[in-house]
Amino acid sequence: xxxxxxxxxxxxxxxxxxxxxxxxxxxxxxxxxxxxxxxxxxxxxxxxxxxxxxxxxxxxxxxxxxxxxxx
Numbered sequence: 614x615x616x617x618x619x620x621x622x623x624x625x626x627x628x629x630x631x632x633x634x635x636x637x638x639x640x641x642x643x644x645x646x647x648x649x650x651x652x653x654x655x656x657x658x659x660x661x662x663x664x665x666x667x668x669x670x671x672x673x674x675x676x677x678x679x680x681x682x683x684x
Contacts, residue, residue, distance in 0.1 A: 614674040616667055620646060628677040631669045
């Protein structure tokens with residue numbers, strides 16, 4: 614997924630993951646997109662500090678199917 618696709622999916626209410634279901638992409642109250650590890654709450658920005666690239670490979674981001682969301 615591209616950066617824009619990820620942001621649009623999150624804004625549309627889809628559950629977007631990075632690498633595996635343990636990492637969730639969210640948008641906080643400051644409109645920052647974050648990759649958060651669910652088990653301990655550790656987070657990193659979706660994009661690097663200068664806003665030019667994703668903190669992860671495009672092909673590692675995915676939208677969860679309904680079965681994963683229920684877990």
